Amino acid sequence: xxxxxxxxxxxxxxxxxxxxxxxxVSNMEVIKAAMSKGINKYVIIVYSDALSSxxxxxxSFLFHRSERPQLTFSILCSFxxxxxxxxxxxxxxxxxxxxxxxxLSTAMLNLIPAFTFVLxxxxxxxxxxxxxxxxxxxxxxxxxxxxxAFVVTFYxxxxxxGELSHSGSPRxxxxxxxxxxxxxxxxxxxxxxxxxxxxxxxxxxxxxxxAVLIIMFYLFFFNTILSTAFALIVVSEPSDxxxxxxxxxxxxxxxxxxxxxxxxxxxxxxxxxxxxxxLCINVQALGHCLLYCHGCRHCRRRxxxxxxxxxxxxxxxxxxxxxxxxxxxxxx
Numbered sequence: 089x090x091x092x093x094x095x096x097x098x099x100x101x102x103x104x105x106x107x108x109x110x111x112x113v114s115n116m117e118v119i120k121a122a123m124s125k126g127i128n129k130y131v132i133i134v135y136s137d138a139l140s141s142x143x144x145x146x147x148s149f150l151f152h153r154s155e156r157p158q159l160t161f162s163i164l165c166s167f168x169x170x171x172x173x174x175x176x177x178x179x180x181x182x183x184x185x186x187x188x189x190x191x192l193s194t195a196m197l198n199l200i201p202a203f204t205f206v207l208x209x210x211x212x213x214x215x216x217x218x219x220x221x222x223x224x225x226x227x228x229x230x231x232x233x234x235x236x237a238f239v240v241t242f243y244x245x246x247x248x249x250g251e252l253s254h255s256g257s258p259r260x261x262x263x264x265x266x267x268x269x270x271x272x273x274x275x276x277x278x279x280x281x282x283x284x285x286x287x288x289x290x291x292x293x294x295x296x297x298x299a300v301l302i303i304m305f306y307l308f309f310f311n312t313i314l315s316t317a318f319a320l321i322v323v324s325e326p327s328d329x330x331x332x333x334x335x336x337x338x339x340x341x342x343x344x345x346x347x348x349x350x351x352x353x354x355x356x357x358x359x360x361x362x363x364x365x366x367l368c369i370n371v372q373a374l375g376h377c378l379l380y381c382h383g384c385r386h387c388r389r390r391x392x393x394x395x396x397x398x399x400x401x402x403x404x405x406x407x408x409x410x411x412x413x414x415x416x417x418x419x420x
Contacts, residue, residue, distance in 0.1 A: 122339035128328040130319040133178060135331070136343040137312040143344065144305035157297050166293050167303065171310030173286040179318065180279035188272025196276035203284035211288055 123129055184192075208214035293303060323329070331337050 118335075118339050118342045122335045125335050127331075127336040127339060128319075128323055129182065130315070130323055131328055131331075132336075132339055132343055134312065134315045134319050135340040137308050137315050139340070139344045141305060141308035141312055144301055144308060147301045148299075148305050151301055152299055156302065157299050159297070159302075163293065163297050164306070166289065167306035168310050170286060170289050170293065170303075171307055171314055173282045173289060174307065174311055175314040175318070177279050177282035177286065178315070180275045180282060184272045184275030184279060187268045187275065192269070192273060192276060196273065196280055199277055199280035200283050203281050204287055207284055207288045211292065213288065213291060 122132065184196075205214065209216050290303070294300070297303065331340065
C-alpha cells in the first residue's frame with residue numbers, strides 16, 4: 089500500500105503541535121518537582137533562557153553559515169518586542185496563578201484562539217467571510233471563548249469541602265477571595281493576549297525574515313536579559329541562584345525549551361494563516377484533556393494516600409491539587 093506524501097505533509101502541523109503539547113506537559117511535571125524542593129521558578133526561567141540562546145546561537149552558525157537574511161534595525165526591534173510579549177506572558181501567568189488557581193489558568197487558555205483570530209483579522213492575516221462556514225465557526229468559537237472566560241472569572245462556585253477558616257497567605261488577607269479570583273482572571277487574560285500577540289508578531293516577522301533559528305536566538309537572548317532583570321527584582325535570596333546536582337539542575341536542562349519553541353515557530357511559518365485558529369483550537373482542547381487528566385490523577389493519588397486520623401491537626405487539611413484550595417473538614 090503506497091503512502092500518500094501529500095496527506096503525510098498535511099498531517100505534520102497537527103503532529104508537531106501534539107509533540108509541542110506533550111513537551112509542555114512533561115516540562116510542567118519536572119518544574120513542579122523542582123519547585124517542591126524549593127527551587128525558584130524565576131531562576132529556572134533565567135538559566136533555561138540563557139542555555140536556549142546559546143543553543144540557537146550554535147544552530148544559527150551551523151545552518152546559516154553561507155547565506156543569512158539581511159538583519160536591519162527595524163527587524164532587531166521586532167525581535168525585542170517579540171521577547172517582551174513572551175516574558176510578559178510568563179509574568180502574567182505566574183501572578184495570575186498566585187491570585188487564583190491553576191484551574192482558572194487552564195480555563196483562561198481558551199482565550200488564545202479567540203485573541204489570535206481577532207488579531208489575525210486586524211492585521212489582515214485572515215479574512216472574515218460571513219458566508220464561509222469556517223469563518224462562522226471561528227466567530228462562534230471566539231464569542232464562546234470570551235463568554236466562558238467572563239463566567240469563570242466572575243463566578244466562583246462553592247468549595248467542595250468546608251473551607252479552612254484560618255488558612256490563607258498574606259496576599260489573601262489583603263483581598264477578599266472573590267476579588268483575588270477576579271484579579272487573577274484578568275492577569276491570566278492578559279497572559280492569553282500576550283501569547284496571541286506573540287504568534288501574530290512572529291508571523292509578521294517571518295514574512296520579512298524567514299530564518300527561524302536566528303529569530304529563536306534573538307528571542308531567547310532578549311528573553312534572558314528581560315527575565316534576569318525581573319528575577320533580580322523579585323528574587324531576594326542570593327542562595328536561590330545556586331544549583332546543585334539535583335532536581336534543580338535537571339529542571340533547568342529539561343526546560344531548555346529549544347525544541348518545542350522551534351517546532352512552534354516552524355508551524356507558524358508552515359501553516360496557512362487561515363488554518364491557525366482551527367489548529368490552535370483543536371490542540372487547545374487536547375491540552376485541556378491532558379492537563380485535567382493530570383490534575384485528577386494527582387488529586388486521586390493524594391486522596392488515596394491520605395491517612396484519616398482526625399486526632400492529628402495536620403490531618404485536618406486536604407490539598408486537592410489542581411481542583412481546589414486547602415480545605416478543612418468541619419465536625420457538626
